[in-house]
Amino acid sequence: MRKAAIEKTHIFIIMFFMSLVMSIQAPIFAPYAAKLGASSVLIGMMLSIASFTNLTGNLLAGPLVDRFGKKVFITVPILVSGTLFIAHALASNSTSLLILRALNGFSLAFLIPAALALLSSYAKNSQQQGKNMAINGILGTIASIIAPLIGGLLGTAIGYANTYYIIGISLILIGFYTVKTIIEKENIISVDAQAKPLSFIQVIQNPLLKVVFLTGFALMYIHGVIIYEVPYLAVEQGLSTAVTGVLFSFFGVGTFFSLSLFFIHRFSPIKRLIFGLFGMCFSLFLLINSLLALPFLLFCLGFFFGIMMPAMATAVTDAISNEGHGRAFGVMSAVYSAGMISSSFITGIIRDVVSPYFIAFLIGMIALTIIGYSRLQSGAISISKKQYHY
Template identity: 60%
Template sequence: MRETTVDKLHIFIVMFFISLIMRMQVPIFTPFAAGFGASSLFIGVILSFTSFANLTGNLIAGPLVDRFGKKIFVILPIFAASGFFIAHGFAGDSMDLLLLHGLNGLALGFFIPAAFTLLSGYAKNSRQQGKNIAINGILSTIASIIGPLVGGKLVEVIGFVNTYYFIGVALLVGGVYAIMFLRERQMVVVHHPQQGSDSGGLTEVLKSPQLLMVYGIGFAVMYIHGVIIYEIPYLAVEQGLSTFNTGQLFSYFSIGTFLTLSLFFINRFDSFKRLMTGLFGMSMCLFALFNSFYSLPILLFFIGLFFGLIMPAMATAITEYAARDMQGRAFAFMSAVYSLGIILSSFITGAIRETISPYFIAFLIGMLALTIVGYVKLRTPQTVTQQI
């Protein structure tokens, strides 16, 4: 038992550290790209291309993770991303950023499904799975609070180029730690009578109406998240805010997420109800943001609050509806859906922000997803998940 706890601790440390390093570059990329003369539309293209590359990596990673194990697909992407971030410091124009950011997205597309599948091996049932995901979510949220502030401050102190060097070297250190301490373990046993023992492929994942509903909510959530990621850093460009101020705005979002994730009793409630409630709350916050009912920091806090309700429920729902030998593919497709949401939100936001509020479009997408998923839920027979 002690060995299991120590091994799980190492997974949490690696995922927290990588999340912290990755969050450092969130508030700095947009002004960095704008410094090369990239327009808002081209920045949207870069972010969309990166997410498309990430989606490609997700889809490739799923079957490979199930077949060859998780650890290798956690470690290799970290080293690859390290090199690509260092290469950002040598970029000569915005086209270089397009290529490097895309390659970075492709590499990290392998990391997320492998890391989540690895973490899922340290739970005996879906409740423990929800707790593990919530703990990881808390650590990730702490990283989301600290990372943007550190990244924004580093730019003010050492400049954009040296900040990217720092991020790359830090990832290198994280990769070495992962090699030394990560261990694979599989303890989850989830039986689904309707799926039997069929391991299937990606098409088997898509045959589950429950998973499709979860993916639909995931797409809408990440579209909303993508709009936030795009719009907030752009304030630094349009309103002359410092990267540190931009990082502070992201921290309001992260504090709200942290608060929800800290309430472990929430994991006792049905995961699907948490998903629907969280998406509805995010959509209402966007409606208020579009109409300027409240200040931006307050609304970002509440969006983060509902985001924290959704993310553990998303991972729990995947483990409830996907058989154990399909979880790598199920998590990979979840990551791919996330990437698709970011792709469309980045591109659409960059294209329309001069004529219509991206917050309003995100609100419509959130409400449309709620309507469709709610309708499908009412017409889908209930299934029984038996945990062993």
Template identity: 60%
Template sequence: MKQTAAEKLPIFLIMFLISLIASIESPVFTPFASGFGATSVLIGMMLSFGSLADLVGNLLAGPLVDRFGKKLFIIFPLFVSGGLFIAHGLVSNSSELFLLHGLNEFAMAFLIPAAFTLLSGYAKNRRQQGKNMAINGILTTIASIMAPVIGGQMVVWIGYVNTYYFIGSAMLLTSIYGMTFLKERDFIVKEPRGTQVSLMKIFTSQELKLIYLIGFAVMYIHGVIAYEIPYLTVERGVSTLNTGQLFSFMGLGTFLALSLFFINRFDPFKRFMTGLAGMNASLFLLFGLSFALPVSLFFVGFFFGLVMPAIATAITESVSAKYHGRAFGVMSAVYSLGIIISSFVTGFIRDIISPYFIAFVVGMIILMFVGYSKLSMAPAIRKKTS
């Protein structure tokens, strides 16, 4: 047991550092791009292109991780990303920045499915799986709370260019740490041609399809909140400090949910259905009682923390360990798709109707569809096993 805990430490530490280092850029990129004359439209295009590159990379990552192993696709993307972050500090115009941002997102897209797949190999049962995912969630939540403050302060101390040099150097050091201490958990399975599970089969698996729909709904809601809350500074004159505090309420809710390890004993399907229902109820408060923003965001974060480990656990229970890379790759792509679509829809309809209401409708439709589909599947499963 102690040996397993010691073996898990490097992957936990690497995932924490990845989240911390990458999130340091969050308050840096937009003003840095503006300094090269990039308009808000061009910056939006940069972010959308980066999300699209991330989605494509996620889909490519899955089969490659299953075939060649997890460690390679953790270490190499870290090394490449470190070089690309350093190159950010050397750009001379917005076009170069556009290209580098897309390439960096593409490189990082391989990392998350590989890391989740490696982490899933350390669990022997559902409870351990949920606990591992929850611990990872706690660490990345802490990183996401700390990083924007660190990034903003670093710009004040050393400027934008040196901040990118620091981020890139930190990524390179993390890759060296991983190369030294990270160990491949499972055997790499190379199957004969014709026996491999295709990416499309993974994506269209009835059980996985329901899990991915929940993941899409959760990230759609998350994307709407990430888009809307910063607009309070423009529409209501709320300070950036206060909007940052609102996101902190959401982070605290997530942290609390992930800290309740006993929840991992329960069936993951019940957990993510309860979590999505809770997020929908919190959204209803968001567009119905605007004065209750801190409380509503706290509960959004709490139920978000309930859903995410449950989704990861459900995926590991729905597909053989040999194909976890494919399954987590599609999961990451679905998350990216939810963010992309929510950002696009929110920007288009926000002057006509509340984006929170549309997110509520999307969440409720998917919640009812998944619930009905699960109930419909139950008799067929009982009939097959009888």
């Protein structure tokens, strides 16, 4: 028991420092790209292409993680990403930076499905699963709050290129730590010799996973709109970039607060997803109509975001056997990427015509309607079966 707790702690340490180090580049990437001659359009392409290659890698990662194990797909991407970040510092023009960004997005696509699948193997039930994912979410949230501050200070003090050297070397050190500490947890299960691994079709056709993936897309679409639109709103109101950072901190504090409510993991993950998505939609409705202050609404959006993220991972592990966790988390990561890509693309097109928050609200409500209908339909089918069972 103690040994398993120590192994799980190593996973938390690795994922925290990995998130911290990689998020350091957030405030320096755009100015560094501009320094190398990238236009605002090209910088947008760099951000999009990383998400696209990440999505492609997510779909490839699932079957490979299930077949070859999780440790290799945690360790190798970290080491490769560290090398690519060092190469960022050596980039001489915007084209080479674009290529490096695409390669980095692809390499990291294998990491998250493998890490989540490994972490899920250290839970005996749904409640433990939710607690593990919540702790991981808390650590990731702390990293996302601290890292931009560190990145901004390093960029000012030692320059952009030297900051990328530090990011790359730090990731390589984390990779070596991973090699030494991560132990692949094997489940001793008697398996039928004729049993076949779950296919992508079986994963996607799983009724519960359909609900999870639809909710995940709506969640990340809303999140993408907030990331894209809040800085524009601050500029339009004549606020400084420092104020924009403070606004995002309200979102992070809300997420941290909800992730700290460990008692909530006693409830069904699907119920938490529905509650969280409804809360985000209601907060967006208030935001569209400017009924409450922006900082408070961002806190609420962060709060409901924090409720949904661990519930999403728990719902995946509840819906499918251990042999399919890699594929399921790979599809889930791809859905997240699709939500972020589509939100950035659509928001850029329609923001001068209609409020992006309204479109995000519609997408969230459409997802809620479909989920509610599917739940009612499944409930009606189960009642019908009970009535005609003799």
